[in-house]
Amino acid sequence: MTTGSSFLELVSVQKSFGQTLVVKDFSLTVEKGEFISFLGPSGCGKTTLLRMIAGFETTSAGAIRMAGVDVTGKPPRERQIGMVFQAYALFPAMNVFDNIAFGLKIAKWNRRQIADRVAEMLSLTQLEGLSHRFPFELSGGQQQRVALARALALRPQILLLDEPLSALDAKIRVSLREEIRQLQRKLGLTTIFVTHDQEEALSMSDRIVVLDKGRAEQIATPHQLYNAPASPFIAEFVGKLNRLTMVRGAPHTGELDFDGLKVTANSSLHGGHEGARLIFGLRPEAIAFGEGPAGANRLSAIVEDVDFLGSILRLKLRVGNEILFMDQFNNRRNLIPERQAQVEVYFMPEDLMLLDESAGTA
């Protein structure tokens, strides 16, 4: 029985270790060929969830279906998954060829088929010429490619990766993640990728599942997640965020008091009473120099610090007693503002994201 085009289904999955509930009522539907990331802080249950999909952990409740088949109680080797681990987990006593051929030998392919398939995998992962090397003779990036080739050799239904890039240095991490994504697109492979690196998740995924304390906080595309976070936790976890505490002015005007300055937020701000304390989020890139169009909130600020990040200029601004971070694209025709300089900046009302309405009364 298949249910529409959904390929992997997790239905109200739970996991407890002893008394502690580590994954709570988790449901997710993954389409064929989709690239999903599990993103969340350390200990939120990403690995546990992935291991349940792989079959290395039992589920305490709920069901897991792959291609319409219930695999909840099945052992890993009956699930046709490909798994890539953070620590590579290559078989130390086997060379690259034998590592990639391992699953094929277990599945009793014949010699010719194995040789052909391994050669194909070596070229797919750009490992030609390394087939006789042993794992200890390879760099971290090469080892992880071998692990990927080994996982893909048997044409798995689903590829599961648990922080496969976190043991690598920054440059390799970026190039390998692009490679993984290209490969995944080329093979149309349904993929679940665990990471605690939000940049990785944002750049690679079709959809991201943000986990917090074993619960899915939001399941959305990277664009939605960043621009329309479903909760304050996500707003702060994904990307950099300024937290602004404001005091509500007269009701229904949308007018706010930000450290003595009048600020307007999106007019959809209803209810609440005058003097209520509200907490808003504002992305650093939503702030710009100048006066802006009509209706913009204008602030005059002191430059406390300038952080030059290459393509981006991050300024630390003081507005009254508050600190705001502002990101600008680097432009070599513009001068970098001096420290302690006074600058005029603005942001649009709709860029304020309401994070917390219950922060008390001023």
Add this chain to the structure above:
Amino acid sequence: MAPLKPQPLAAWAIFGIAAGFFTIPLIATVIFSLSMKRNGWSFEAYRIVLSDSSFIAAFGYSLAQAIAAVLISTLLIVPAAYWVRLYLPAMKQWVEFITLLPLVIPSIILVFGYLRLYNSASWLPLTSNARSTDALLSFGYVTLAMPYLYRTIDAGLRAMDVRTLTEAAQSLGAGPLNILIRVILPCLRGSILNGAFLTLAIVMGEFTLASLLDRPALGPYLQLIGANRAYEPAALAVIAFSLTWFCMGFFQYFSNWRRGV
């Protein structure tokens, strides 16, 4: 960590005393073994030992026992240590305790236990003929070697990420037997060779079990010669020592050769 102050003189003195402690008796034994003939040095003692057919037989018998003990131990201990490490980590200290028992219980007690349990009037009369007594002796050696083999194998398992390797193999469709034989065992080659060497050293010199089970092993033969001759035991000791070192070098070579060291 504060660097140690170099004190070359004291260090060399300690080294010299320790080296002398080991080498002086050895040199004395070698000299003694070479002085069987009154008029100068000779290999006469060695000639007599090596031409004695019962020496060759005893040596061969013990070597076969050692090899059997290593094979049985490997088949027994590798899966057990693997299983404990993977699924019963809480049992680890108990298993370690049990594997230490052969060091605590004298082998004389072990062999009397065997004789009570497996005598010809028992439900499993292993001592009723020579072949089954050989088997019993091998099992005894497995027991004696267990503390060493278990430790070397467990150290080998600790050096690799057993859990992740197992999971990687499982995700590629392998069952427990395939994982043990294809993934775990090849990684333990060095550990098993080291353990095999220790087992060899134990079995080649073992006296109590072989003597009380009345099997023609090297231990009882050495005892016999030692009690009745003067120069031959010294020659035997030197031969045993050389063989031991030869085996050690041999194992080292083979456990390293794959890595091109």
